[in-house]
Amino acid sequence: MPATEAHFTKTDLTEPYFPQSTMARPSPRFRILLAAIALSVVVAGCTTTPDDRGAKREAADLINFAEKAEREGSYEAAGNAYRQLALITPREQRTGFQIKAVNQLLAGNYIAQAKRALQLTSHGEATPAQQLDLRLLAARIALAEGDPVGTLDHLQQPPSAFASNAQRAQYHWLRAQAYSRAGNLIEAIREYVSREPFLAAPLDAPPEEVEQRIEENQLLIWQSLTMLSDEVLEQLRIEPPPNPLSGWLEFALLARQAQRSDGGLDLTQSLETWRSRYPDLQVSENLFAAITALQSDGMFHPRKIALLLPMSGNFAKAAAVIRDGFLAAHFDDSQRDEPPTIRIYDTAANGKTTSGLYQQAVDDGAEFIVGPLSKAGVDALIEQESATVPTLTLNYGTDASQIADNLFQFGLSPEDEARQLAERAWLDGYNQALAIVPEGEWGARILNAFTDSWEALNGTVVEHQSYASSNNDFSGPLRNMLNIDESEQRKKELQRLLGTKLKFEPRRRQDADFVFMVAFPRQARLIKPQLKFHYASDLPVYATSHIYSGIADRDANRDLDEVTFCDIPWVLNSSRGSTHLSQRIRKLWPDESNQYTRFYALGIDAYNLIPHIKHMATFRYERHNGETGSLSLDESNRIFRTLPWARFRRGIARPL
Numbered sequence: 149m150p151a152t153e154a155h156f157t158k159t160d161l162t163e164p165y166f167p168q169s170t171m172a173r174p175s176p177r178f179r180i181l182l183a184a185i186a187l188s189v190v191v192a193g194c195t196t197t198p199d200d201r202g203a204k205r206e207a208a209d210l211i212n213f214a215e216k217a218e219r220e221g222s223y224e225a226a227g228n229a230y231r232q233l234a235l236i237t238p239r240e241q242r243t244g245f246q247i248k249a250v251n252q253l254l255a256g257n258y259i260a261q262a263k264r265a266l267q268l269t270s271h272g273e274a275t276p277a278q279q280l281d282l283r284l285l286a287a288r289i290a291l292a293e294g295d296p297v298g299t300l301d302h303l304q305q306p307p308s309a310f311a312s313n314a315q316r317a318q319y320h321w322l323r324a325q326a327y328s329r330a331g332n333l334i335e336a337i338r339e340y341v342s343r344e345p346f347l348a349a350p351l352d353a354p355p356e357e358v359e360q361r362i363e364e365n366q367l368l369i370w371q372s373l374t375m376l377s378d379e380v381l382e383q384l385r386i387e388p389p390p391n392p393l394s395g396w397l398e399f400a401l402l403a404r405q406a407q408r409s410d411g412g413l414d415l416t417q418s419l420e421t422w423r424s425r426y427p428d429l430q431v432s433e434n435l436f437a438a439i440t441a442l443q444s445d446g447m448f449h450p451r452k453i454a455l456l457l458p459m460s461g462n463f464a465k466a467a468a469v470i471r472d473g474f475l476a477a478h479f480d481d482s483q484r485d486e487p488p489t490i491r492i493y494d495t496a497a498n499g500k501t502t503s504g505l506y507q508q509a510v511d512d513g514a515e516f517i518v519g520p521l522s523k524a525g526v527d528a529l530i531e532q533e534s535a536t537v538p539t540l541t542l543n544y545g546t547d548a549s550q551i552a553d554n555l556f557q558f559g560l561s562p563e564d565e566a567r568q569l570a571e572r573a574w575l576d577g578y579n580q581a582l583a584i585v586p587e588g589e590w591g592a593r594i595l596n597a598f599t600d601s602w603e604a605l606n607g608t609v610v611e612h613q614s615y616a617s618s619n620n621d622f623s624g625p626l627r628n629m630l631n632i633d634e635s636e637q638r639k640k641e642l643q644r645l646l647g648t649k650l651k652f653e654p655r656r657r658q659d660a661d662f663v664f665m666v667a668f669p670r671q672a673r674l675i676k677p678q679l680k681f682h683y684a685s686d687l688p689v690y691a692t693s694h695i696y697s698g699i700a701d702r703d704a705n706r707d708l709d710e711v712t713f714c715d716i717p718w719v720l721n722s723s724r725g726s727t728h729l730s731q732r733i734r735k736l737w738p739d740e741s742n743q744y745t746r747f748y749a750l751g752i753d754a755y756n757l758i759p760h761i762k763h764m765a766t767f768r769y770e771r772h773n774g775e776t777g778s779l780s781l782d783e784s785n786r787i788f789r790t791l792p793w794a795r796f797r798r799g800i801a802r803p804l
Contacts, residue, residue, distance in 0.1 A: 207236055214248075221606065223256025231265055243274045250285050256606060259292045259577035280307055280315055287322045291329070292577040299326035317346040324368070333372050334384055340369045341392050366432045367769050373400040374771050375778070395426035399435075406442040415440065438767040448516075448538070448762045453488050454509035456519025457542075458496035467521060469744040470542065472737065473751025474518070480729050481755075495520050503534050510536055518542065518754050529555060540754060540761060544786060551784055556761055558754065558787040560746055560776065562590075562666075563597035565692040565714055568791060569664060570601035572714070573690055578661035582629050582687070583612035584622075584675065585666040594666050594692065610659050615675075617668070622675050626682050631657040662688040665711075669697050669704070677707050688712065693719070693791070698745045702799035709798065714791040718749035718775040720803050730775075749775035757787070 214229035230249035234242045246269040253262035266285055274282060283302050290298035303323055307316050320343035327335040347361040373381070373396060381404075385397040402422060406415050419436070455474060457467040471492060481487060491512065493505045502525035509517055517539045520526060526545045529535055535555035543559045573581065581602055585591035591614055599609050613625035626632075663684070667675055672695045679685065693715040695708065718730065733748055734741045741748060753774035757764075764770045764781040772779045777789030793804040 207233065210236075214252075218252060221256075223252045223606070224258055224261070227252035227256070227258065227261070227265065239273060243270055243278050246270065247278060247281050247285065254285070254288055254292070257292070257574060257577060257579040259289060263289050276308065276310065277312070277315070280311055280319075284315065284318055284322065287326075291322060291325055292575065294329075294576050296326035296330040299323075313346040313348060317343050320346070328372070333375055334380070337369055337372045337396065338393055340365055340372070341396060363432050363434065366435065369396055370400075370435060370769070371771060373397070375773060376400070378404055389425040390428055392426070392429050395422075395429040398422060398426075399429075399431060403439045403442070406439055415442075434767070434769075438763070438770060441763060441766060448759050449488070450515035450538075450758065451486075451488050452513050452515050453490045453758070454512070454514035454517045454519075455490060455492045456495050456502065456505055456509065456517060456525075457492060457521055459492065459494040461496035463521060464496070465740075466744060466747050469737075469740055469747040470521070470751040470754070472740075473733070473748035474755045475751075476729060476733055476748070477752040477755035493519075495522070495525060502528050503532055506534050506539075516540070516758055518758075526557065538761065540757060542750065542754060548784055548786065556765070556781065556785045556787065558750075558757065558779075560716075560750055561789070562594050562692055562694070564789050565791065566594045566598035566664075566666075567601040568714055569690050569692065570598050570605060570607070572712070572793065573662055573664070574602075574605045574607060576688075578688070579607045580659055580661045581607060581609045581664050582660045582662070583609055583664040584625060584629060585612070585614055586617045586671075587614040591666060598664055610657070615671070617671055620674060622671075622678050623682065626675070626678055626684075630682050630684055632682055656683045660687060662690060665689055665691045666694060667691065668694050672711070673704065673707050676711060693746075696794075696801055697742075699742055700800055704799070705796055705801070706799040708796040710795065712793065712795045712804075713801075714793050715801075716746060716749055716776045716789070717792055718752075719745060720792055720794050720801065746776070753779065 210229055210233055214226050214233065217223075217226035217229060227249045230245045230252060234245035234249065237245060246265065250262050250265045250269070253259075253265060262285075266282070266289065269282060271279065271282060283305075287299045287302040290296075290302060299322060303319060303326075307319050311319075320339045324336045324339035324343065327333070327339060344362060344365050347365060348358050376384075378401065381397050381401050385394045385401075387394045389395065399422060402415070402418055405418075419439070455471065457471055458464060459467055459471075475490070478487065478490060491509070491514070493509055494500070495502050495505055502520045502522070506517065506520075506529065515537060517535075517537060519542055520529070521542045523543050523546060526541045526543050527547075529539070529541070530545050530547075530550050530552045533552055535552050537554060539555045541555065541557045541559070544557045544561055581598075583595055583598065585595045595612060595614075599612075602609060611629050611631075613629040615622050615625045663679065665672065665675060672691065676689065679687065679689070689711045691711050691713040693713060695711065695713050696705075696715055696719065698715075698719045729752065753772075753776045756774060757772060757779065760770075760772050761781070764772065764779075765785070768781055768783065770780070771790075777791045780788050780790070782788050794801045795804055796802075
C-alpha cells in the first residue's frame, strides 16, 4: 500500500502539519503566515518580533490553532505550531512556547522530534521553574528512548523548595519509572512513596480527583511490593517507625501472613498495632479491605477438584502436559494439611460432551472445576450458563463481552502478548508500525489485537502483510510491506522517460519505526535476515513468545539478534523459573519439558490460582505472580498475564 499523506506523520519540524481527519484547513492568510515562518526557519533560522496589530493577530490565530490541535489530539501539529510561535513572540515568551512544543511532541510519542526541539530550546532565557521543566522533559525523552540510567542522570539534582507540587510529583514518578525499568523495585517503591505528598496539586483540584491520584499511586506501590519476596521485604525494613517505606514493607508482610494464615493470626489486632506504629501513613481503605477480606473470608480451599481435559484425540499430548503440571503443583503444595482430591474427566471421550461432563463432575461433588481446554467448550459453558460451581477454564471464549457467574477464563492468550507489545513499543518511543503475521484466522486475531491497542495509543500501522508459514522465501510479503516494489517501479518509469539505464539501489519506505512480527522459530530465523536483505536492518523488531522455543540454542538463534520479545517467567528462567519444581519437571519429563514447556506452566498456575480466584474477583487490582506471568483478573473475569521481556544477543535470549 503506498504511503499517503496520513502516513507521513514525521514531517520536517519546519513545516506546518494539518491532519486532514481532525483539523479544518486554515485560512489563506493563515497559510501564508505559516509558509513564511517555515521559510524563515529553513533559510536563516532568524526570529522576528511582531510589533504591529496584524502580526499580533496572526500570532493569536496560531495560538488558537495550536490549542485546538492539542484538544483534538493532533500532537505533532500542536507541537510544530508552538515551535513556530516561539519564533515570532517576544523573547520572554519564547521558552514557554518551546516547552509546550516539546510536551506536545512527547504526548504524540514523536520522540526524535521532541529531542531536536529540546536541543534548540533557549536554556539561558529560562526561569528557574522552566529550567526544572526542561530537565523533566529531558528525563522523559531518555525514558522513552529506553535509557533509565540517562533518565536518572537528568534527575540527580532534586527540585528546589520553590518547585510546584506538580513538578515534584513528576520528578518522583520519572525516577520511579526509571528504577522500575532498571529492575530496582525497592528504589521504585521509595520514589512512589516520596511522590504521594505532592499529588494534591493543583490546589483547586476537587477532593475526589486528589483521592483518585493518591489511590492510583498506592496501587503502583502495592503492585511493586507484590513482586518482592518475603525475605526481601524483611531485609529492607531497616528504618524504624514512622518511616513510610518501612511502613509499606511491614504492611505487605502482614498481607502475606494473612494470606497464609488459617485463623491463627489476629489480623485486626495486627493492623491496629501497625496503624499506631505508622500514624502518618494513610493507606487506601480499598487495600485495607483487601487484606481484611483474607482474614474474614480466608483463602478458598476446595476439598474436591475436577480437571476437564481432552486426554485422548488430537490434543491429548498438550492435555497430558497440563495435567502433569497441575499435579506437580498439587504435590508441591505445602500450604494445606489436607490436600484436595483431584478427579480427571476426558472431554474427548466418545459420546461425551463438555457440558455433560461438567454436570457429572458437579454431581460427583466437585467444589471447583478446572477446564475445559477448547475454545468451543468454553463457549458452550458460557452460552448454557452451566458454571454452577467456581470454574477456571484453560482457554478463552470467543466473545470477550460474554460474562458468566462463577466462570473465570485463563490461558496462554497470544492477544495478551500483542497488546503488551504495543504498549512496550510505545513506551520505547515508536509510533509508526509495520506488521507481518501468518496467514489465517490465528494470525488475523493477533494482528487485530495489536492494531486495536496500537491505535488506542495513537500509533499508526502503516502497513501489514501476511505470509504462508510453509514457505521458506518471504520476500514477496516483505517487499510489499517495505514498498520495495514501488521503488523499483519508479526506477523503471525513470528509465522509460530518460531512455537510458540507471544505476539503482532500491529504497524501503521511510515512514515506519519498527516491525511487529508474529512467527515461530523456523519462520522467524528466515524472516529476520530477509528483512536485512531488503534494506530494513535498522528497523527494530518486536515479536511474541512464539519466536522462542525455550531452548538456548546460540547457533540456531544467532540470526534473531536484537529481536525484542515477551515470554513467561517459566521459559525465561528468571527468578521464578529456576525453582525446584521446574528442575523436577525437567528431570522427570526432559523431552516434553522442551517441546511443551509453556503448558507445564499453565497447569501449575491453574492449580495455584484456585485459592486466590475469589479474592481476585473481589479486589481486581490484586495480582498473583505465577509461572505464566503476573496474573490479574479483569472486569470480564478473564485472567490477564503481564509478561517479562527479553532480547536475543549473540543467539541467547537474555531477560531485560
